[in-house]
Amino acid sequence: MRLAFTVRPVAWVLLAFTVLAALWIVHRSPMDYAMQDRDHISEGRSAQHSTGTDELGRDRTVRTAAALLLGLAGAVAASALASSLAVSVGVGAAFAPVWIAKSLMYLCDLFLTLPWIFLLMTVRASLPLNLSPAHSAELTFFLLALLGAPVFVRVNYARAFAVRNAEWLLHGRASGLRTMQLARRHVLPHLRPLFLSQFLIYVPVCLIAEANLGTLGLGVTQPLPSWGSMLQELESSAMLAGSHWVYLPIALLVVVLLMLELVLFEVDA
Amino acid sequence: MRVARTILIRLLRVVSLVLLAALGTIVLMRVAPGYFTDSREMDGQYASAGRAAVQERQAEEGTLAASLAVSVRGWSHGSLGQSRQYDVPVTQLLRERAAASSKLLLGGVAAGWLLSLALTLLLSARRTRAGEPLIALSTAVLLALPVGALATFCLLSEFGGPMFVLALLIAVRDFKLLYRMLRQALRAPQVLYARAQGFSYARILRVHLLRTLGAELLSLAMMSFAVALSALVPVEVIFDVPGLGQLAWNAAMNRDLPVLVAVTLVMAACVGVASLFAEAGVTQETAQCA
Numbered sequence: 001m002r003l004a005f006t007v008r009p010v011a012w013v014l015l016a017f018t019v020l021a022a023l024w025i026v027h028r029s030p031m032d033y034a035m036q037d038r039d040h041i042s043e044g045r046s047a048q049h050s051t052g053t054d055e056l057g058r059d060r061t062v063r064t065a066a067a068l069l070l071g072l073a074g075a076v077a078a079s080a081l082a083s084s085l086a087v088s089v090g091v092g093a094a095f096a097p098v099w100i101a102k103s104l105m106y107l108c109d110l111f112l113t114l115p116w117i118f119l120l121m122t123v124r125a126s127l128p129l130n131l132s133p134a135h136s137a138e139l140t141f142f143l144l145a146l147l148g149a150p151v152f153v154r155v156n157y158a159r160a161f162a163v164r165n166a167e168w169l170l171h172g173r174a175s176g177l178r179t180m181q182l183a184r185r186h187v188l189p190h191l192r193p194l195f196l197s198q199f200l201i202y203v204p205v206c207l208i209a210e211a212n213l214g215t216l217g218l219g220v221t222q223p224l225p226s227w228g229s230m231l232q233e234l235e236s237s238a239m240l241a242g243s244h245w246v247y248l249p250i251a252l253l254v255v256v257l258l259m260l261e262l263v264l265f266e267v268d269a
Numbered sequence: 270m271r272v273a274r275t276i277l278i279r280l281l282r283v284v285s286l287v288l289l290a291a292l293g294t295i296v297l298m299r300v301a302p303g304y305f306t307d308s309r310e311m312d313g314q315y316a317s318a319g320r321a322a323v324q325e326r327q328a329e330e331g332t333l334a335a336s337l338a339v340s341v342r343g344w345s346h347g348s349l350g351q352s353r354q355y356d357v358p359v360t361q362l363l364r365e366r367a368a369a370s371s372k373l374l375l376g377g378v379a380a381g382w383l384l385s386l387a388l389t390l391l392l393s394a395r396r397t398r399a400g401e402p403l404i405a406l407s408t409a410v411l412l413a414l415p416v417g418a419l420a421t422f423c424l425l426s427e428f429g430g431p432m433f434v435l436a437l438l439i440a441v442r443d444f445k446l447l448y449r450m451l452r453q454a455l456r457a458p459q460v461l462y463a464r465a466q467g468f469s470y471a472r473i474l475r476v477h478l479l480r481t482l483g484a485e486l487l488s489l490a491m492m493s494f495a496v497a498l499s500a501l502v503p504v505e506v507i508f509d510v511p512g513l514g515q516l517a518w519n520a521a522m523n524r525d526l527p528v529l530v531a532v533t534l535v536m537a538a539c540v541g542v543a544s545l546f547a548e549a550g551v552t553q554e555t556a557q558c559a
Contacts, residue, residue, distance in 0.1 A: 110286050117499040118533045121521040122294050208415050212503055215417030216518060227415075234421040250418050257413035258406075 011262035018256065019072065022065035031059040033066040034223040044243035051245040054233055058223075064249050067225040068256065074141035075206035082148035083199045087191050089149070090156025091183050094164045105157060108150040120147060120209070121218055133224035140219050144206045152198045156191060163190045204260045211253060227253050283541035290537035294530045295337055340530065349534075350527030354519065359531045362516060367535075370501060370512035376432045378497050381439025382490065388440070389447040393455060394470050404448070411441040416500045420507040431508040438500050439493045446489055454478050491543040498536055 026033070037048070037057040044052045051060040089108075093101040123143050131139070163169060164187065172182055207227065213219040214228005222229060230249035343350050349359035392404065414422075416438060423429045429437075454460065455478070463473050479486075505514035513532050520528035 107289075110282075110289050117502050118517055118529075118536050121502065121517065122529055122533065204413075208413075211415040212417050215415065215421075215503055216506060218521065228417075231415065231418050231421070234418060234425070250414075253415070253418075254410060254413045258409055261409045261413070 007262050011259045015256070015259045015263065018068070018252075018259070022068045025061055025065035026069065029059065029062045029065075031062045033063050033225050034058065042243075044245060051248055052243045060245055060248060063225040064230065064252060067227055067230050067249060068252060070137060070220070070225065071207055071210060071227045071253075072203075072256070074137060074210065075144075075203045078141040078145040078148065078206045079199050079202040081142070081145035082202055083152060083195050085145070085149035086152035086156050086198065087188070087195055089153050090158075091160045091187055091191070093153075093157045094160035094187070095179050095183060101157065101161075105154055108153045111150040117212070120144075120213060121216070131221065133221045136219075136221040137224055137226065140210060140213065141206065144209055148202050148205065151202075155198075156194060159191055159194055160187050163187050200260075200264055204257050207253070207257060207260075279545050283538070283545060286541045287534055287537050290533050291340070291530055292337070294533045295340055295526070296333065340527075349531040352520075352525055352528050354523045354525040354528065359527050362528060363513070363531060363535065366512050366516050369510055370505070370514060373431055373435065373505070373510060373512060374494075374497055374501065377435025378439055378490075378494055380432065380436035381493065381497075382443065384436060384440035385444040385447055388444050389451055390474070393448060393451040408441055408445050411437070412445070415503075417503040417507060420504050424507055431504045431510050434504050434508075435497055435500060439497055442496060443489060443493050447486075450482060450485060450489075451478065454482060487546065491546055494543045495540050498539060 031037075031049075035058065037053060037059070039057070040046065040049060040053050041057045042053065042055050043049065046052070049059050049061070051064070053060060054063065089104060093104045096104075120143060164182075169182060169186055172186060177185075210219055211227040211231055214226050215231050216228075217232065219228035220226035227249060231253075233246055234250065340350065347360075349363070351357070352359055352362055355362060416434065419437065420431070420434045423434055455473075460473060460477055463477060468476075501512065501514035502518055503514075504510070505512045506518045509515070513535065516528060517532040517536075519525070520532065
């Protein structure tokens with residue numbers, strides 16, 4: 001436990017430093033993530049491009065920094081949305097009639113047993129083909145949020161149900177507080193630690209899911225950089241022969257995920 | 270009577286899971302923009318034929334309910350429809366590719382389980398906690414690698430194959446859980462007492478731990494099966510294995526609804542049956558305890 005107290009702040013600081021560095025690179029670099037330098041295609045480290053370029057001559061440093069920011073922002077938003085949805089459904093089910101609560105939990109259980117990648121592929125493939133890159137990113141993370149919410153519903157329901165049946169809440173009900181007031185003022189504060197835990201747990205899951213989806217060509221569309229689209233570069237053997245900097249995105253992804261793992265260390269301990 | 274009811278409820282659960290997967294997939298694909306398009310429309314030579322085919326399909330599957338009815342009618346006759354991409358019966362495509370996927374899946378899960386079990390038994394037998402951070406770090410690094418990236422590394426470095434990637438994925442995930450489970454079980458008072466009495470590790474493991482952890486191990490095995498199913502798509506796509514994962518990916522990229530629905534159904538049924546086994550194990554364990 002003592003180790004967790006030491007490791008956690010260090011992980012937070014490193015994570016914050018990585019995000020600030022990425023922000024600095026994206027804002028201060030003369031290159032744009034979509035700008036193509038056709039004279040330096042698939043090159044290694046050079047004076048203009050510190051970590052080389054991709055097959056379209058785009059600067060890898062800027063693209064990796066932008067992918068990091070987009071991935072983290074999307075994952076944080078998706079995780080927050082998934083956790084909020086789970087809390088809302090859990091609390092709603094706890095105050096709803098038993099048959100509604102049971103049906104909701106059954107649906108969530110069924111949803112959980114589905115092989116998620118097939119579902120995600122189906123949903124992502126059913127989107128319009130002329131989707132703009134920004135919209136594809138929004139929709140990808142929105143889908144991840146929707147698919148992640150059922151994972152946490154049952155635990156929120158159980159906690160909200162226990163709080164709902166507590167004697168002090170019965171007293172509040174007897175005092176004339178309405179259901180909405182009870183839920184907002186008394187039940188939701190009790191779910192805050194749970195919300196935080198599931199939020200932190202789901203952020204790395206979203207990052208990995210987006211990377212996997214992007215590797216299959218079903219994630220964020222070009223020219224917007226994302227972990228998935230950056231990892232697709234790995235499939236080009238010619239690029240690998242040209243420069244080992246092509247491994248930068250995957251190395252950074254692993255580092256970010258490790259830091260998130262360390263942030264969660266206290267939960268594990 | 271009670272046993273029959275339990276079996277019936279579980280079977281209903283599997284059926285409803287499959288139906289939910291089918292319904293969800295059909296609804297999603299049917300409401301997708303461009304569902305009623307045909308690649309032949311792009312070709313001047315076949316444009317009129319393409320348009321006629323689209324009109325025919327629109328007339329047959331004009332509404333969502335009609336689409337569902339067409340699919341259900343086909344399933345009731347044992348047909349999963351015709352592939353829009355390959356223009357052959359879906360059942361034929363599934364039959365051709367099921368063998369490759371089954372072989373990969375079973376081999377990967379079995380190898381992963383053996384590896385994780387061997388590592389767990391080896392490492393949990395130690396009396397000290399030295400090296401725990403190193404174990405945690407290496408597990409975390411491997412878990413942080415997306416399956417697609419892992420598969421690409423193996424392909425480019427010409428080290429291992431699709432089965433190796435699946436086995437590694439399963440081994441790492443299960444090792445983390447198994448190791449924690451076994452370390453906790455080894456700290457239980459009765460096990461500590463047995464150790465103090467001089468029982469060997471192998472005997473403690475056989476007599477105490479495997480019996481008490483049986484249901485959890487079965488659940489974990491079934492869970493790893495579901496994990497392997499999800500990893501099947503990137504692994505088969507990257508290693509170009511002609512299996513169901515690659516078929517599903519092709520179908521998703523080409524909006525081949527009948528194939529996508531069929532593969533999702535097969536996968537949902539596999540997960541449903543796996544969870545059935547896992548639940549049966551837990552129930553048996555509970556009954557033994559009672």
